[in-house]
Amino acid sequence: MVLRPQLYFFFIPLTAFTLVFYTKILYVLWRRRNDYNSIFYKLIQTQALFDISYVVVWLFYDMPQDWPALHPFLISFSPTIWQLIYGQVFGCCNGQILGVTLNSVSRMLLVCYPVWRAAKTFDSLSLPLVILLHYPFPFAVALYIIFGQGYSEYAYIPSMGKVTRVSPVEAVRINSCITAGAAAAGAVISSYCYIRVFLVLRKRPFRSLRKEASIYMTSFIMFLSFCAMTVYYVLNWFYSFTNVMDQMYAWRTNYHYFSFTMSLLNPWCLILTSLKMRVAVFGKIGSKLRLFAFSSNQEAFTDAKRLRRGTTTINPSLF
Numbered sequence: 001m002v003l004r005p006q007l008y009f010f011f012i013p014l015t016a017f018t019l020v021f022y023t024k025i026l027y028v029l030w031r032r033r034n035d036y037n038s039i040f041y042k043l044i045q046t047q048a049l050f051d052i053s054y055v056v057v058w059l060f061y062d063m064p065q066d067w068p069a070l071h072p073f074l075i076s077f078s079p080t081i082w083q084l085i086y087g088q089v090f091g092c093c094n095g096q097i098l099g100v101t102l103n104s105v106s107r108m109l110l111v112c113y114p115v116w117r118a119a120k121t122f123d124s125l126s127l128p129l130v131i132l133l134h135y136p137f138p139f140a141v142a143l144y145i146i147f148g149q150g151y152s153e154y155a156y157i158p159s160m161g162k163v164t165r166v167s168p169v170e171a172v173r174i175n176s177c178i179t180a181g182a183a184a185a186g187a188v189i190s191s192y193c194y195i196r197v198f199l200v201l202r203k204r205p206f207r208s209l210r211k212e213a214s215i216y217m218t219s220f221i222m223f224l225s226f227c228a229m230t231v232y233y234v235l236n237w238f239y240s241f242t243n244v245m246d247q248m249y250a251w252r253t254n255y256h257y258f259s260f261t262m263s264l265l266n267p268w269c270l271i272l273t274s275l276k277m278r279v280a281v282f283g284k285i286g287s288k289l290r291l292f293a294f295s296s297n298q299e300a301f302t303d304a305k306r307l308r309r310g311t312t313t314i315n316p317s318l319f
Contacts, residue, residue, distance in 0.1 A: 004066060004253070011260050015055055021281060022052060022267040028280045039106045039123050040215050042130040044266055047099040050138065051263040054092035058259065061085050061165070065154075071163045074154040083145070086152045086167065090175055091142025093229075096262050097179070097186045098137055100226040104190035107219050111197045141178060145171070159246040172248075173240045180237035183230040190223050218269035225261045232258040 026048055029036045061082070064070035109119035125133070152167040167175075201216070232255065239248035270277045 004256075007063070007066075007256060011256055012059070015059070015260065015264065018264045018267055019052060019055070021271060022048060022264075024281045025267050025270060025277065028277070032280075033127075037124075038215075039125055039130060040103060040219070042125070042127050043099050043103050043106075043134065044270075045127065046131055046134045047096060047266065050092040050095035050099070051266065054089060054096075055260065055263050057085055057088055057092075058256070062256070065163055071154075071156070074163050075156075077154070079151040079153050082153060082165065083149075083151045086165070087142040087144075087146035090145055090179060091138040093138075093179055093233075093259070094141045094182055095134065095138035097182050097226065097229070099134060100222050101186035101189055102134065103219050104193040104223060107216070108193035108196050111200050145175060149174075157246070157249055159250070164249050164252070169240070169243070169245070173237075176233065176237040176240045180230075180233040183226070183233045187227055187230045190226065194220060194223060217273045218266070221269050222262075222265055225258075225265055229258045229262050 026045060029041050029045055061074075064074050106122055109116065109122055113119045149171040150168040152165050152171075154163050155166045156163050157166075197216075232251075235251060236248060239245070239251060271281060
């Protein structure tokens, strides 16, 4: 059996570091919630539930497929647990799709219609309201899969030469249709939003964009990874509806390329594009990593000291 070296020598070490950074960023966002109070940062907090839980659960149920000694564990495990995991995975995927779409809509409203009351209201939503907006759909998908479909199980697939998760064909088609439809709709909406955003931003001087440059860059990079995930789900839907199940199972072994990118990008984008966030996460070491930051080290330390003294004034040029 051929293992997936890219998973064990790249994705898993990267995931370990990223989860540490992600946790620290979430702590910073919670501790300084009066400063990071736009819907962009609140969506990062709500999306973290899907990003982190998905990666951890995926490693638990997918990695043993590469090791023949663990195949009896997969086959003999309670199907109820696998169904819970199956629902959780699809719920997380739809939560990520909705999170990126909501972020795209918020960017368009704030850039294209900054004086609209709806734009200001949307950006100032409280965290509980953002949760209420973000969570119902993915949780509904997860609950439907868990309680409304036949159980999944692990079985040996001769064409693959390995054990993999096998679900009722009708359930696979329904779930693929739901997720592919949500991904395609979200990609179309997000594409429209970013076309509008770039048409407006190109008319503005760069200096006026410094305040939210990190947000724009992070949002757009997340959108690009979202487009890649859309391609995955559309192909998965195609294989399931044409009943080419062996091809679908083989295609599913590439899922970590798309899902890990989507799940791990948020913290890295913030760290790479925001000097203030690097200082908050890494301390003085972060100030020496200029990368794509749009401010000076002195500005970052000035605001860091101000925050430690308990004040809430933020220098907008730190972005």
